[in-house]
Amino acid sequence: MCGARTSPAICPSNPAPFQAKRSMEKETGPATGIRGFARWAITPPQSYAVYLICLFLVAGLSFYAGTLKPKKAVGMGPPPMSAPRY
Numbered sequence: 358m359c360g361a362r363t364s365p366a367i368c369p370s371n372p373a374p375f376q377a378k379r380s381m382e383k384e385t386g387p388a389t390g391i392r393g394f395a396r397w398a399i400t401p402p403q404s405y406a407v408y409l410i411c412l413f414l415v416a417g418l419s420f421y422a423g424t425l426k427p428k429k430a431v432g433m434g435p436p437p438m439s440a441p442r443y
Contacts, residue, residue: 398407
């Protein structure tokens with residue numbers, strides 16, 4: 358059935374139409390860099406360091422946010438005398 362006269366696309370025993378495209382394996386760009394870093398970061402030795410770095414970042418940002426002073430409302434006078442005191 359599949360001889361020299363048949364088209365290679367029609368012949369099911371021809372593996373060429375079903376082979377993987379090699380150009381997709383060599384992708385470059387920002388998405389590949391992020392995926393590569395994520396793949397590197399979830400391996401056991403590096404994952405401990407990444408976890409500690411994230412923990413310190415969250416703790417540092419929380420401390421920094423806690424030290425910020427809230428802005429005072431502009432145009433508000435002193436509270437009235439009838440306001441409850443705590």
